[in-house]
Amino acid sequence: MALKLDVITLGAPEVPAARAFYAAALSPIVAGTGTGSGTGDPVSLDMHGTGRFELSATEQPAGPGFRGYVLSYVVNQPTEVRTVMEAAARGGAEVLKPAKKALFGSFSGVFRAPDGAIWKLAAATSKDTGTPAETPHPTETTVILGVPAPKTAKVFYEALGMTVDRDYGNKYVDFHPAKAATRLCLMERGVLARDAGTTKEGDGFRSIVFTCRAESREEVDALLTAASAAGGRITVPAAETAEGGYSGRFTDPDDFLWEVTH
CATH class of the missing domain: 3.10.180.10 (2,3-Dihydroxybiphenyl 1,2-Dioxygenase, domain 1)
Known part of the structure; x- marks a missing residue:
């Protein structure tokens, strides 16, 4: 994993x-x-x-x-x-x-x-x-x-x-x-x-999502659990998707958004 x-x-x-x-x-x-x-x-x-x-x-x-x-x-x-x-x-x-x-x-x-x-x-x-x-x-x-x-x-x-x-x-x-x-x-x-070539000021919606494609639903769950334990925040718990897949989302401690999907 x-x-x-x-x-x-x-x-x-x-x-x-x-x-x-x-x-x-x-x-x-x-x-x-x-x-x-x-x-x-x-x-x-x-x-x-x-x-x-x-x-x-x-x-x-x-x-x-x-x-x-x-x-x-x-x-x-x-x-x-x-x-x-x-x-x-x-x-x-x-x-x-x-x-x-x-x-x-x-x-x-x-x-x-x-x-x-x-x-x-x-x-x-x-x-x-x-x-x-x-x-x-x-x-x-x-x-x-x-x-x-x-x-x-x-x-x-x-x-x-x-x-x-x-x-x-x-x-x-x-x-x-x-x-x-x-x-x-x-x-x-x-x-x-x-x-x-810019300044560091800025906040709000970043308009970017990082996706990890897991090999199984169990791996989706394991990565979300690991993210939470390490200081991340689960924003969307893992669940069935409308397309028949399985995914959840978390943010890292600096609020960058990840999706883990199978």
């Missing part, structure tokens, strides 16, 4: 518009048109085996300011960072940090998508080492949670079976991702906001 980050759901006021933006900017494998009734049916975005995202309609507006997380899209070369940044800007994204050489020889840029989510584009090197891809695909996707104390948040996720990869105390912690899943990272909220 171990918590894993199988799907990240981003809330969007207009799913068709969000689908069009992400399809053009990040070039995922898209499933679903987002042109159903209301504001659009959910749309699945497969990041070429490095994580899965879903765009889902929400009528609840996100809280103002920084939402407390940054999504990261890692590519091979600097020119690929520029290519994605330019595509995002053409699609209506707000550039928070132009693409340029960063610390320790890396290369990165940051934008805020039209739906409000902040994305950091990065390459591990500051110089191209080969022919850049015309349509870049990610080598990894991550989500970095801005928390008051990464060391404390680490203990919670370890209690749910996650294995630490890199641990720099209260500076930065991340976990080994499951196969084809997004990596989960922890950073102090103010440091993360500055790195993203």
